[in-house]
Amino acid sequence: MNVLRQRRSNMSLLTHVLACLFGMGSWVTICGLWVELPLIVPQVPEGWYLPSYLSVLIQVANVGPLFVTLMHRFRPGKLNETAVIYFIVSFGALASLLLGFFWKEAVVVQGVRRSVPLLLLTFFISTVDCTSSVTFLPFMMRLKPEYLTTYYVGEGLSGLVPALVALIQGVGVMQCVNGTQNLNLNETTLLQGRNETVEPLNRLVPLYLPANFSAEAFFFFLAAMMLVSLVAFLLLNHLPAVTRERTRRGITRTLDAARKSPEQQSMMKSQNGEQKLNSRFGTGTYSWPQVVYIFVIMAWANALTNSVLPSIQSYSCLPYGNQAYHWSATMASVANPVACFVAMFYSQRSLVLMGLLTGFGSVIGIYIMGMAVLSPCPLLVDDISGVVLIVAAWTFFVLTLSYVKVMVAVILRDEGHSALVWCGAVVQLGSMLGAVVMFPLVNVYSFFASGDPCNTEC
Numbered sequence: 001m002n003v004l005r006q007r008r009s010n011m012s013l014l015t016h017v018l019a020c021l022f023g024m025g026s027w028v029t030i031c032g033l034w035v036e037l038p039l040i041v042p043q044v045p046e047g048w049y050l051p052s053y054l055s056v057l058i059q060v061a062n063v064g065p066l067f068v069t070l071m072h073r074f075r076p077g078k079l080n081e082t083a084v085i086y087f088i089v090s091f092g093a094l095a096s097l098l099l100g101f102f103w104k105e106a107v108v109v110q111g112v113r114r115s116v117p118l119l120l121l122t123f124f125i126s127t128v129d130c131t132s133s134v135t136f137l138p139f140m141m142r143l144k145p146e147y148l149t150t151y152y153v154g155e156g157l158s159g160l161v162p163a164l165v166a167l168i169q170g171v172g173v174m175q176c177v178n179g180t181q182n183l184n185l186n187e188t189t190l191l192q193g194r195n196e197t198v199e200p201l202n203r204l205v206p207l208y209l210p211a212n213f214s215a216e217a218f219f220f221f222l223a224a225m226m227l228v229s230l231v232a233f234l235l236l237n238h239l240p241a242v243t244r245e246r247t248r249r250g251i252t253r254t255l256d257a258a259r260k261s262p263e264q265q266s267m268m269k270s271q272n273g274e275q276k277l278n279s280r281f282g283t284g285t286y287s288w289p290q291v292v293y294i295f296v297i298m299a300w301a302n303a304l305t306n307s308v309l310p311s312i313q314s315y316s317c318l319p320y321g322n323q324a325y326h327w328s329a330t331m332a333s334v335a336n337p338v339a340c341f342v343a344m345f346y347s348q349r350s351l352v353l354m355g356l357l358t359g360f361g362s363v364i365g366i367y368i369m370g371m372a373v374l375s376p377c378p379l380l381v382d383d384i385s386g387v388v389l390i391v392a393a394w395t396f397f398v399l400t401l402s403y404v405k406v407m408v409a410v411i412l413r414d415e416g417h418s419a420l421v422w423c424g425a426v427v428q429l430g431s432m433l434g435a436v437v438m439f440p441l442v443n444v445y446s447f448f449a450s451g452d453p454c455n456t457e458c
Helices: 002-024 028-035 037-043 047-060 063-074 081-102 116-132 136-142 146-169 185-193 215-238 249-259 262-266 288-308 310-320 322-345 351-374 384-413 417-444
Strands: 107-109 112-114 174-181 201-208 267-269 275-277
Touching: 002 136, 002 146, 002 215, 028 037, 028 047, 028 081, 028 116, 028 146, 028 215, 037 047, 037 215, 047 116, 047 417, 063 116, 063 417, 081 116, 081 136, 081 215, 107 116, 136 146, 136 384, 136 417, 146 215, 146 322, 146 384, 288 310, 288 351, 288 384, 288 417, 310 322, 310 351, 310 384, 310 417, 322 384, 351 384, 384 417
Parallel strands: none
Antiparallel strands: 107 112, 174 201, 267 275
C-alpha cells in the first residue's frame, strides 16, 4: 500500500512539473524580448521608438486568439486543439531561433532603414503567445483541477526566468559618471536673446556597462525554453504516468452539458421542485450577472497587469533611481509565480473576496499611476522610504491581481472547456483595451515625463 501511494505521489509530482514547464512556454518569448530591449534599442534604426512599435504588433497579433475563439463559437469541435498547440509552440521556437540570427538586420523601405526581420519575427512570436491564452488553458481542462494552478505558476515563471537571465546577462546595468549636458534648445535661445553666455552644465550621466553575453545567445535561450515547453506538452499527451492523471468526471460533465438543449440548461430544479431560470453559461452554477462580474474582473485585472501599469513602470520608478526600477521589475516578476504558488494551497472561489482583492490591487495601481503622473518629481523622491514604497507597491500590486486571475481561472475551469476558451479571449481583450488606452497617452501626447536616474531636479 505504501509503495502504491509513493508511486502515485511521484506520478503527481511529474505531472505538476510538466504542467509548469508547459505553462512557461506561454509568454516566455515576448517577456524575454521586452527585458532585452536595453541591448537591442541602441543597435536598431528605430531606437527607443521600438517599444511603441512592439506594443502595436502585439495587439495586432490578437488575430490569432480571435480566430480560435470564433472557430470554437461557430464551428465547435472542428479545431484540433492539440494540433494547434503543437504548431504554435514549434513555430515560436523557430521564430525565436531566427531572431538570434536576424534581429540586427535592416531593410531600406521607401528610403528609410527599418528592422523588418525583427518586427516581422516579433509579430510571429506575439501571435504564438497571444494564441496560447485560448489554447493552453482549455487543454488544461483535460487534467485534474489542481494542475491548472501549477500551469499558472509556469505562466508566471515565463516572465521571471527571462528577467533573471537578463539580470545575469547584465542588461540595463549602469553607473552614474561625470559628464556634460548642454542646455536644451529653448533655454539656449532664451539666454542668447539676453546676450548671456551659454555654458555647458556639469552633471552626472548614466553609463551603461557592456553585457556579459550577447543578445543572440539570449534569443537562443528563449528558443530552448520553447523547446522545453514543447517536450513537456508531448509528455503530457503521451506519457502513460500522466495520462492516468487525466480527469474523466470533468470531461463527462462537459459532454453531458453540451448534449442538453439550451432550454434544459437554462431551467434548473430548485429544492422545492419548482423550476427557475438560471444561467446558460457552463454548468449553470452562476447567474448571468455573476458571469459578467467574473469576466469584467478578469478583463480589468489583465488590463492593469499586462498593459496599463507596465507601460508606465519606468516613469513611476526611475525618479527614485535605477536600483528602484530594477528592484520593482524583479520583485514584480517574482510576485506572479508566488501568487500562483499560494493559490495551490489556498484556493478560493468567493466572488466577494475576488472583488475585495481586485479593489485592493486597483488602489495600489492608482498609487503607482499617481507616481508616474508626478514624474520626474513623485512623492518622497529624495527619501529612502519612497524607494521602499514604490518597490512594495509594484510587488503587492502584481501579487494581488495575479491571485485574482488564478481565482477566476479556477472558477471557470469548473464551468467547462468553453468557459476556459472565453477566459483566454477575455484575457487578451482586457490586455488589448489597456494598450489602446495607454499607447496614445504615452507615445502620442507624451502625457508622462521621464525621470533621470542620475539627477533629480524638483
